[in-house]
Amino acid sequence: MMLNLLKTSILALFAVAAGAAAFAQEVSREDAASFEAWRTGFEFGLIERGVDPSIAGAMMDGLTIDPRILDRDSNQPEFVRPIWVYLNGAASDVRVANGRRAAAAHAGALSAVGERFDVDRDILTAIWGLESAYGEIMGDFDVIRSLATLAWDGRRRSFAQSQLFAVAEMIENGYAARDDLRGSWAGAMGQTQFIPTTYMARAVDIDGDGRRDIWASEADALGSAANLLTVAGWDANAPVVAEVVLPDGFNYAAWTPRRRRAVSAWALEGVQLADGEWEADDLYRPARLLIPAGASGPAFAAFSNFDALMEYNNSTAYALGVAYLAKRIGGDVDLPEGWPEGDVPLTRTQARELQTALTELGFDTQGIDGRIGPNSRAALRAFQRENGMTPDGYAGRRAYDAVLAAGAREGER
Numbered sequence: 494m495m496l497n498l499l500k501t502s503i504l505a506l507f508a509v510a511a512g513a514a515a516f517a518q519e520v521s522r523e524d525a526a527s528f529e530a531w532r533t534g535f536e537f538g539l540i541e542r543g544v545d546p547s548i549a550g551a552m553m554d555g556l557t558i559d560p561r562i563l564d565r566d567s568n569q570p571e572f573v574r575p576i577w578v579y580l581n582g583a584a585s586d587v588r589v590a591n592g593r594r595a596a597a598a599h600a601g602a603l604s605a606v607g608e609r610f611d612v613d614r615d616i617l618t619a620i621w622g623l624e625s626a627y628g629e630i631m632g633d634f635d636v637i638r639s640l641a642t643l644a645w646d647g648r649r650r651s652f653a654q655s656q657l658f659a660v661a662e663m664i665e666n667g668y669a670a671r672d673d674l675r676g677s678w679a680g681a682m683g684q685t686q687f688i689p690t691t692y693m694a695r696a697v698d699i700d701g702d703g704r705r706d707i708w709a710s711e712a713d714a715l716g717s718a719a720n721l722l723t724v725a726g727w728d729a730n731a732p733v734v735a736e737v738v739l740p741d742g743f744n745y746a747a748w749t750p751r752r753r754r755a756v757s758a759w760a761l762e763g764v765q766l767a768d769g770e771w772e773a774d775d776l777y778r779p780a781r782l783l784i785p786a787g788a789s790g791p792a793f794a795a796f797s798n799f800d801a802l803m804e805y806n807n808s809t810a811y812a813l814g815v816a817y818l819a820k821r822i823g824g825d826v827d828l829p830e831g832w833p834e835g836d837v838p839l840t841r842t843q844a845r846e847l848q849t850a851l852t853e854l855g856f857d858t859q860g861i862d863g864r865i866g867p868n869s870r871a872a873l874r875a876f877q878r879e880n881g882m883t884p885d886g887y888a889g890r891r892a893y894d895a896v897l898a899a900g901a902r903e904g905e906r
C-alpha cells in the first residue's frame with residue numbers, strides 16, 4: 494500500500510499518510526444496494542449515449558464497490574510533506590541511477606519517440622520515473638471498478654463519470670480490452686499514468702502495432718507523454734526551470750507566483766541566475782518566479798516548459814521534481830539547497846487554524862478547509878504586508894505563529 498504513495502495523483506502528491514494504512518471498511522447492505530442502483534442507471538446512461546450494450550455490459554455487469562477506494566478518497570493526510578523532502582525523494586540518487594539504466598535499456602524506444610517528437614529524452618525518462626518508477630509500479634486496481642466506486646460515492650462524481658465515458662471509448666475503439674484496464678486507485682493507467690480522458694486525447698502508437706499500449710510498450714508510453722507535452726507547447730530549445738537569486742529588497746508585494754514577465758524584466762530588477770549568467774536567448778523568454786518555501790528558501794525562474802509539465806500534473810512540486818530528476822539523469826547537477834528546514838509546512842489542523850485566524854482578522858481565506866491554496870496564500874500575503882513581514886505567502890510554522898499571536902491579541906481587546 495505504501496508503494497501507492499509514490500503515485501503522483503494530485504491528492505497524494507504533497508501528502509504522506511499520517512498513520513498506518515487503514516483497513517478496508519465493510520460495505521454495508523444499504524451501500525451495496527445504493528451502488529447497485531447507481532450501476533444499473535449508469536449502464537443505461539452509457540447505452541443512451543450510444544455505447545454498444547455489450548461493451549456497457551462488459552464494463553458494468555457484476556461490478557461491486559471497492560472499499561479500498563473509499564478509504565483512500567476519505568483519508569486526508571494530516572501531515573503535509575515539505576517540498577524539499579518531496580524533491581530530494583523525486584530526484585534521489587537511486588532514482589537517477591535507475592533512470593539512466595532504464596533509458597539505456599530502452600534507448601530504441603526513446604529514439605523512436607525522438608523521431609516523432611522534439612522533447613528532451615531526459616524529461617521523458619524523468620516523467621516515467623515519477624509516474625511508475627520506470628514501469629515498475631503501474632497500479633493493479635481495476636480502473637473501471639475504482640472509477641465506478643468514486644462516481645457512486647459522489648465526491649468526485651463528475652470526474653469519475655467522464656473517465657468512465659472515456660473508458661467506454663477506449664474499449665469501443667479496440668485500444669484496450671476490459672481486463673487490461675489496470676491502474677492506480679484514482680484511475681491513472683500504465684507506465685505514464687494517464688487517466689482515461691488523457692489517454693483518449695493524447696495516447697499514441699509509436700511502435701506501429703496499431704494499439705496505443707501505454708502498459709506494455711515503452712515506446713507507446715513515452716511517446717504518449719511526449720505528445721502530451723508537445724500539445725502543451727513544449728519547446729525543446731528552451732529551459733524548464735532555473736534556480737535564481739533575488740536581489741536585496743526584492744519587491745514581494747508586486748510578485749505573485751503567476752506573474753509572467755520576460756526574463757530581461759526580472760534581470761533589470763536584479764534577479765540573477767544562481768549559477769552563471771542568463772543566456773541571451775533566454776532574456777526574451779517569459780518566466781514566472783517560484784518561491785515555494787518562502788523568502789528564506791530558494792527561488793526559481795519557471796519557463797513555459799514548466800507550465801507544460803504542470804499540464805501533466807498540476808503541481809509545482811511535481812514539475813520541479815521532473816525537471817531536477819531530468820537534469821540529474823542528464824549530468825551531475827546538485828539539488829537546490831538552503832530550504833527552511835525549521836519552518837515546515839502546516840499540518841491540516843494547523844492550516845485550518847491559520848485560515849480561521851486570518852479570516853477573523855479580516856483576511857478572508859474564502860473557506861476553511863485545511864488546504865493552503867491560492868486564496869489562503871493571498872490572505873496570508875495581505876496579513877504579512879500589513880504586519881511588516883515579507884509577503885511571501887508561505888504557510889509555515891513562522892507565519893502560523895505570527896497569525897495566531899495576532900489573533901490572540903485581537904481576542905483580548
Ligand SMILES: [Ca+2]
Pocket residue numbers: 697698699700701702703704705706710713
Ligand atoms: Ca503500439
